[in-house]
Amino acid sequence: MxxxxxxxxxxxxxxxxxxxxxxxxxxxxxxxxxIFWQSVSTGQGLDLLAPIRTIAGHDLSSVLFQTIWLGVCVVAGTTLLALPLAWIMSKTRLGQHRWIDVVLMIPFMTPPYIGSMGWILFMQKGGYLQQWLPGSAALSDSFFSFGGMVLIMCLHLFPFLYLLLRDAIIRIGGNLEEAGAVHGASSGYRFRRIMLPLLLSSYGMGAMLVFVKTIAEFGTPATFGRRIGYYVMTSEIHKYISSWPIDFGKATSLASILLSVCLVMWYMQSTISRRFTYRLVGGKGQRSKRYALRGLTGAASVVYLALLLIFSIGIPYFSVIVASLMKLRGAGLAWDNLTxxxxxxxxxxxxxxxxxxxxxxxxxxxxxxxxxxxxxxxxxxxxxxxxxxxxxxxxxxxxxxxxxxxxxxxxxxxxxxxxxxxxxxxxxxxxxxxxxxxxxxxxxxxxxxxxxxxxxxxxxxxxxxxxxxxxxxxxxxxxxxxxxxxxxxxxxxxxxxxxxxxxxxxxxxxxxxxxxxxxxxxxxxxxxxxxxxxxxxxxxxxxxxxxxxxxxxxxxxxxxx
Known part of the structure; x- marks a missing residue:
């Protein structure tokens, strides 16, 4: 311009x-x-492989693999949460209620460490869940694991993927699906051969965003991850910079590797977007068909949405608000224990x-x-x-x-x-x-x-x-x-x-x-x-x-x- x-x-x-x-x-x-200069410069000169040697020589490779594995699992978890929700909000009458979209953005606007603290207060030994259900001790113990950490991060990040997938499904419209149905294609075949290819570009962008935000997240690993002994790149970088003895060499090596992983992910996402991007707007326009919520499908959609709101918003905010009002933590949930x-x-x-x-x-x-x-x-x-x-x-x-x-x-x-x-x-x-x-x-x-x-x-x-x-x-x-x-x-x-x-x-x-x-x-x-x-x-x-x-x-x- x-x-x-x-x-x-x-x-x-x-x-x-x-x-x-x-x-x-x-x-x-x-x-x-x-960061790159500090990580590759040694006493003998420049060594481009120095960050890798530093990580391998100080037994930090497991931290790198744990970080990547956490990102992969969170991407898979957010996909399971966001894809059904995107279909419900784009293909059913629930999508006409705009307030639902506003409420679904609350997890994104909530600082991750606050949401993590709310889940810890709810699920810990003697927490609010055990006060309601004394027999849930086994459930609380199993929650404080890698799976619980993945769940917390998925509930925070799924709005990213949901919004991209919902908008992509709306842009596809109902004409293409109807054309497939006219030619005798089953619903599974239409989803596999029409919907999935058209969603791949948006999904790739959303999955990349979720992956990068997961491996770059500090709040949840610093609160929940430290409690279960699951350490990632961000928590280790913070440790080497803030705790004595300070080691900028290891911190910059981890930082350079983390930065490289993020840049590789951005490149992969841009490649997928260039290859699987389609023009969907034509002169005839697009119309999106919405299905009425009847029978088992309607009940399942409403229950799914309600459970998602309870787990992503209700439980964390309930725990945070109640904890801020409680006189004595040991006295438990009671009206006379609120102040x-x-x-x-x-x-x-x-x-x-x-x-x-x-x-x-x-x-x-x-x-x-x-x-x-x-x-x-x-x-x-x-x-x-x-x-x-x-x-x-x-x-x-x-x-x-x-x-x-x-x-x-x-x-x-x-x-x-x-x-x-x-x-x-x-x-x-x-x-x-x-x-x-x-x-x-x-x-x-x-x-x-x-x-x-x-x-x-x-x-x-x-x-x-x-x-x-x-x-x-x-x-x-x-x-x-x-x-x-x-x-x-x-x-x-x-x-x-x-x-x-x-x-x-x-x-x-x-x-x-x-x-x-x-x-x-x-x-x-x-x-x-x-x-x-x-x-x-x-x-x-x-x-x-x-x-x-x-x-x-x-x-x-x-x-x-």
């Missing part, structure tokens, strides 16, 4: 592109390159918890504001990505979404703690804000770019024809049209920064806490009620912010503007 302001001097346009590339290289590319004292202690002005909450809000506010300014600039520089420099900016700005968060944090630590820097941000509040900005910058870039690429260039030409200068066109045409994308990017960055755990654990200055690290510390130290009260407050603030934004979006004056 041509620049927005065609008559503006090319010098300033080039300066903007160079500045965008410089910031992205400094903030994202160089930290990632330092609001933990919330009063949590929200007492000047307390450690209030300082942690204030730190989260302040850091997230600064990070989201900086991210929306930088992300908007990068998105405008990218345009429709026709030039090579624009494609490079687009690629670099989206790298943090491809790279596991803990890998990105390790790279930032290596770069900003380098002795050759004249000044360093490491161990300062600025380092925390920078980390949040880098990790969540892609959200703003994507949202703003989506709005910007839909703007017809004739609008800017019309503004120039009527004598509008660059600043007037930007203020009266460009900004009003991209403000929704900027707002969406700001909200996403703010809400995720408030709950960010792995980056906060690794780069927070001493004696400083955020709401996420406070929850994690209280749970580890046995102060479960205070930690769960903080979890309820944090999630509640996120939900309240989203509701306010939805109210603004539905307001007629907002829409008119």
């Amino acid at each position: 041509k620049p927005v302001f065609k008559d503006s001097p090319s010098f300033f346009r080039n300066i903007g592109i160079i500045l965008a590339l410089f910031l992205l290289v400094i903030g994202i590319v160089i930290p990632l390159l330092l 609001l004292d933990h919330y009063r202690d949590l929200l007492t002005w000047g307390s450690v918890s209030m300082k942690a909450l204030g730190n989260s809000l302040g850091l997230s506010l600064a990070a989201s504001t900086i991210a929306v300014v930088l992300g908007t600039g990068f998105a405008l520089a990218v345009g429709k990505s026709q030039k090579r420099t624009q494609r490079v900016i687009d690629l670099f700005s989206l790298l943090p979404n491809t790279v596991p968060g803990i890998v990105m944090v390790v790279g930032l630590i290596l770069f900003w703690n380098s002795p050759w820097l004249p000044a360093t941000l490491y161990n300062t509040y600025g380092m925390v804000v920078l980390t949040y900005v880098v990790l969540f910058l892609p959200y703003t870039v994507q949202y703003v770019k989506a709005n910007f690429t839909q703007i017809d260039g004739s609008l800017f030409q019309a503004g120039q024809v009527f004598g509008g200068g660059p600043l007037l066109i930007m203020r009266r045409i460009l900004l009003p049209l991209i403000v929704p994308g900027m707002l969406a990017g700001w909200i996403m960055t703010f809400t995720i920064s408030v709950r960010e755990l792995v980056g906060s654990l690794l780069i927070l200055p001493p004696s400083m806490q955020t709401s996420a690290t406070y929850i994690f510390a209280q749970f580890e130290q046995g102060q479960v009620s205070l930690g769960m009260a903080m979890a309820v407050v944090s999630v509640g603030m996120t939900v309240a912010l989203l509701l306010v934004v939805e109210a603004l979006k539905s307001n007629r004056k907002w829409n008119a503007s």
